[in-house]
Amino acid sequence: MNYLIIPLVFFVLFIFYLISRSKRLSFTNPLFWVVAWWIAFYVILKNAILPPLPSSIIQMFMAIITIALFFYITADTQRLKEAIHPVIQFLVNRKFKLPLGLVIIIIPVLVAGKVYFGSQVKIVAPVFGRSIHPAPPTKINYQGKQLILNELENPYRHLETESPLDFQKHVEAGRKVYYNNCVFCHGDTLEGKGIFAHGLNPIPANFADVGTIAQLQESYVFWRVAKGAPDLPDESGPWSSAMPAWEKFLTEEEIWDVILFIYDFTGHNPRARVEHH
């Protein structure tokens, strides 16, 4: 239903446009239209998109839109004059004395209201610009042997083309590993909505999202699964991740199998290695 707000907002703007054309209303100058567009964009960003956009992103988009609308007014001297004229009239023409007085009172009242309501927000954990893909180390120690992440590859990935039946067996094995161990946090459909997810902050990764495993090489995913939260690097912390170090519970083969499964289930391909010049 919320998406209907978009055509509704544009319909209202269009009606205004038609009225202003037919009646030649004096208030429909460039400044009016800029304000109308600004409000229209705000209403759309705030209400039309589901799930709701975080307030940080609305602020950023509105800042860009504000600058663009400001440029629209000021990129043409004639338009700038038309936009400023009513403001000047409002400030200097004596017939606007009463509304001007009201505006002078309303502005500090609005500021005071903003401060008051701003201080009434409920206490929540601070917003944190988290790095989703921490930088991995060059090498890791895995159960006594050293693995170089730049060279590490899934030993069963080649079966996908060479022996699809064997590949499928590993995927099935990975499926079992997943539903025995990972499902509680990452969920039935791998979207990070497991039964424990509501108690975690940060919430578990959503593998179906194009921004997670689709961006990563399998060696990276192996490092994350094997080492979990305890091996997250110092930079960009605190991570506060609840991910266990699965090397303590799963074999190397099981980890590679579950990696095959999560890519297979979501339909994503792991990031390939890049050859430089």
Add this chain to the structure above:
Amino acid sequence: MILSGHHKSSIIKFVISFGVFLAGTTVIFAQSQSGGADVDYREFPFFGSRIAIWAVGELHLMYAAFVLAVPMFALLIEFIGYKTGDKRYDKLAHELTSLLSVSFSFTATLGAILTFMLMILYPRFTSYLISIFDKTFWPYGLLFFAEAGFLYSYYYGWGKFSPRVHLLLGLGLNIVGTAIMFIANAWLAFMTSPSGIDEAGNLVSTWDAVNNYIWMPINIHRVIANICFGGAIAAAYAGFKFLGAKTKEEKAHYDWMGYVGNFIAISALLPLPFAGYWLGSEIYAFRAQMGMVLMGGAFSWLFIIQAVLIGMLFLGANYYLWLGMERIEGAEKYKKFVKYLLATITVCFVVWATPHSLVATVEEARKMGGAHHPVLGILGVMSAKNTAVNIMILTTYISFLLYRRGNKVATVSWAPLGHSAQFLIFAITIIFVIAIGVIGYFVEATVRIGLSVPQVISVLFAMTSVTIIDIFLFRNARIVGQIKWGEIPARAQYMLFFLAVTFTWLMGLMGYVRSGLRLHWHVYEVMKDTSVDAYTPTLGFASTVVSCIVIIFFVFIMFNFWLTGLLHKKDWEPNT
């Protein structure tokens, strides 16, 4: 030979600068010979070593960028003047070159201070770098000497030689300047992607150490970025002079100078994202971890700031062109397109600046199902961003095209066909760029990276082919109005200041990222940083440091411009 006071002072400045540089390098060589690495680090008072070296290094780099860039376009402008016989170009090139004299001394002095600081504050690291690159210091010093010779003969020899000889001096200046930059780039590129050494870090091949993974991408990126930066600073200088101009002629001259400076800056800005993309992909190819730190980890939020600043640069550049149409009689007919161009750039800007992972409260994140928004997440990946930036570049080019034809009407018989062909090229290119962007969502990451190449090529093809058609289309065009140089609103000049400051700030921020992505390594995976500063500062702190450096740079450059302006002041006379 009798030298004027100004000539003498310039030569003294050069001798002092070169002396400081020579002293610095000599002491360093002495240091390396005596193996003075007993102390790993020394502390700089008050600010600490990192901030001190950061500030001086960045200031040196900004000055060097300016000093290397201005001769490039001064030579080009002089050449245009030589070919067309238009004296305005020659005067403009001369005025631009006049900004170099003092700046060159500042560059050299800052370079010498940087050298001293490296030697004093980071002796172990400096000794190591010398052990790898000692062979490159000699040509560097000699080239520096040659650059001074070329620079001063180019500047003071203006009008004193035949135009061809003078152009050759300018060419020599550019070649030597570029070679100097390439050598210095090798040192810093090696710190990020070392090569030409054995496992213990000992030198195996100097050439391999120089020709490391990111050396050439850095070289190309810096040449383009320097032109961008130099053009923007020169335009800001013109804007400053315009606002203080007393006569119509002065206003006309500085308006034109500002336009040319901005044109150079924006022309170089258009290919810059592609060069940056290449550099980024080479960093990723060298070590995926570094790519992660760069784009997905600690520095990813600085890339959002970068995206916002680049978006502002595009918006600002277009805004300046649209305001510039006011000085062209006949350009009114194109003003109706401005709102569509603005809308396109704004949409692209929004896409370009949309973060991959959003800053959200836990409650907001739960509603989204993660740090990625299901709708907005589509805009947060490279496919969307590459598409947005390519269309933003094309839109800026269209703004310029409209500006260029403001007072002209094509008279060639095939004019309608030419206009249609141009329109068709734009339409096909935009559809192609968007289609490639959409395909990018359905392919593997490395294929997606590769798709940026046809996008770039199609945009470059569109701009080149449309320009060629335009040149022939408007040959012998009917001029319907004059370009009234100097008749432009003052706010256009403030936009030139804004562009210059934004370019500089961007350069400082991204320079920090390029250096900071080594994290706790002086030389990545070879020499660890074990100093007290071996941690990555918060982004807020880093931004504050960079902002302070930018302010210092502008105070210095204003001082330089003031010094340059003294040349045209009347001689002091005692009051009688």
